[in-house]
Amino acid sequence: MTNADTRSKGISATVKRLCLMVVGMGLFVVALVPLYDLLCEITGLNGKTGGQYTFDEAQADPDTSRLIKVNFITNTNAGMVWDFWSQKSSVRVHPGQIKTVNFYVKNPTNRPMVGQAIPSVMPSSAASFFHKTECFCFNQQLLQPGEVLEMPMRFIVGHEVPQNVQSINLSYALFDVTERVDLSEAVAAN
Secondary structure: OOHHHHHHHHHHHHHHHHHHHHHHHHHHHHHHHHHHHHHHHHHOHHHOOOOOOOOOHHHOOOOOOOOEEEEEEEEEOOOOOOEEEEOOOEEEEOOOOEEEEEEEEEOOOOOOEEEEEEEEEEOHHHHHHEEEEEOHHHOOEEEOOOOEEEEEEEEEEOOOOOOOOOEEEEEEEEEEOHHHOOHHHHHHHO
């Protein structure tokens, strides 16, 4: 066997290893999102909140022995130019008490835009006990140029929230999704 043959076999083996690494990395990337969602579901990390919570208001039974402070944090993504704020920076609620807080957005541009708010709750141990019965985050919001919109968010902190949780941060990140939606359909829906 000559040096050229040995070198050729070495290069061929290296190319095969690199191809396997690329395929492995591709499979890892494809599996990453479902794995991350599963990790969040199991551990409660990322503070993901569930969808709309159905609740019979007649069954409301606040635990008046406890008060929990709920802080509201509003952020806009780098590409979102809207103004976004909450009516109050925080409220105090009893577990089991129904509470409504208004949020506001303003489209300062000269064009229609669509926004989507993504919620997150911290500490993550409280996320599964923070229930939204009504929230602007369930739908995309279409605003015309210069329009201001009041958006109610109604919630309940469940009785089962751990005793060590005395404060909850509800954070909303607002994203510009205008390019992802058909504006003519969004206008017709509103």
